Amino acid sequence: MITVGTDTRLTDELERQLMMQAIEDQFRFKPLVSLKKLLAKLFAGHAGGKTPVQGAVESAG
Secondary structure, X not given: OOOOXXXXXXXXXXXXXXXXXXXXXXXXXOHHHHHHHHHHHHHHHHHHOOOHHHHHHXXXX
């Protein structure tokens, strides 16, 4: 994340470019990140005996 001071102003074109880049990055598929999240969920569910969904349902009920 870029930190910009309160007295800094962006031109319209620069702001458009930054917004377009952020939108494109948001929808870019990242297979390694997805695989890491999947494995973390599987191991967390296996180690604790409950899946994250089961724990949420029990705490809500």
